[in-house]
Amino acid sequence: MPDQPLPHRAEGSALAVGGIQRFTTIDYPGAIAAVVFVQGCAWRCVYCHNSHLQERPKRRRPAAQPPQPSWSEVRAWLVSRQGLLDAVVFSGGEPTLDTGLPAALADVRALGFLTGLHTAGMAPRRLEAVLPLLDWVGLDIKAPLHDDGALHDAVTGVRGGAGSVRRSLAILRAHGGAFQLRTTVHPDWLTDAALQRLQQELRELGAPHSVVQPGAWPKGLQPLGRNPDPRVVDAAQTWSDVTGGA
Ligand code: SF4
Numbered sequence: 300m301p302d303q304p305l306p307h308r309a310e311g312s313a314l315a316v317g318g319i320q321r322f323t324t325i326d327y328p329g330a331i332a333a334v335v336f337v338q339g340c341a342w343r344c345v346y347c348h349n350s351h352l353q354e355r356p357k358r359r360r361p362a363a364q365p366p367q368p369s370w371s372e373v374r375a376w377l378v379s380r381q382g383l384l385d386a387v388v389f390s391g392g393e394p395t396l397d398t399g400l401p402a403a404l405a406d407v408r409a410l411g412f413l414t415g416l417h418t419a420g421m422a423p424r425r426l427e428a429v430l431p432l433l434d435w436v437g438l439d440i441k442a443p444l445h446d447d448g449a450l451h452d453a454v455t456g457v458r459g460g461a462g463s464v465r466r467s468l469a470i471l472r473a474h475g476g477a478f479q480l481r482t483t484v485h486p487d488w489l490t491d492a493a494l495q496r497l498q499q500e501l502r503e504l505g506a507p508h509s510v511v512q513p514g515a516w517p518k519g520l521q522p523l524g525r526n527p528d529p530r531v532v533d534a535a536q537t538w539s540d541v542t543g544g545a
Pocket residue numbers: 340341342343344346347348349350352353391392393419455
């Protein structure tokens with residue numbers, strides 16, 4: 300199956316920045332980093348906590364959303380962070396869908412920062428193309444990838460994504476660079492049995508187990524970060540106990 304249908308913008312155009320986080324110690328293992336959020340995603344995950352970044356960048360941003368800096372403005376700010384930050388992580392949205400990502404990664408490397416990527420693995424060929432520019436990748440595994448992928452389809456709101464994620468995982472393993480698998484737990488969508496199945500799949504593939512993180516409620520319910528539902532936290536803790544943590 301080809302990559303998920305995507306391109307947002309003409310080749311060579313600048314990265315569509317959806318926001319930045321100027322300082323983080325949890326988004327790149329062992330490094331002090333900034334996060335650049337990239338606008339646009341092809342999936343509609345039930346627990347997405349960045350749903351304002353899903354819309355394609357060529358469309359007008361909702362009036363309620365504040366204007367965001369251009370990539371050249373972010374790059375200029377990064378110059379002022381040299382010596383203060385170790386790494387820059389591209390997150391989203393789904394950064395691999397943006398044709399400006401390779402140039403932005405090259406810019407970050409040229410400034411002397413480590414480069415990181417958060418991806419859901421929906422575009423394996425695009426992921427493969429940027430791997431030489433990356434020092435670390437966090438790959439989200441949202442649900443079991445085998446069987447018929449039905450649960451993965453239900454969580455992401457898009458059919459057929461599990462195959463793309465399987466190929467992305469194979470590409471990461473073949474590349475040999477540093478990566479981490481991550482799974483968001485929401486007890487209404489991923490049961491313990493489904494999570495056990497996913498980790499078993501990863502073991503059979505010879506991949507590392509997926510690090511669990513608590514998920515957010517769907518729209519209209521409790522969002523992650525403010526009042527996380529105790530069941531979500533409990534589920535993540537339980538699963539960490541089962542797997543032995545990260
Ligand atoms: S892949 Fe990420 S950004 Fe896209 S809908 Fe899912 S959680 Fe949101």
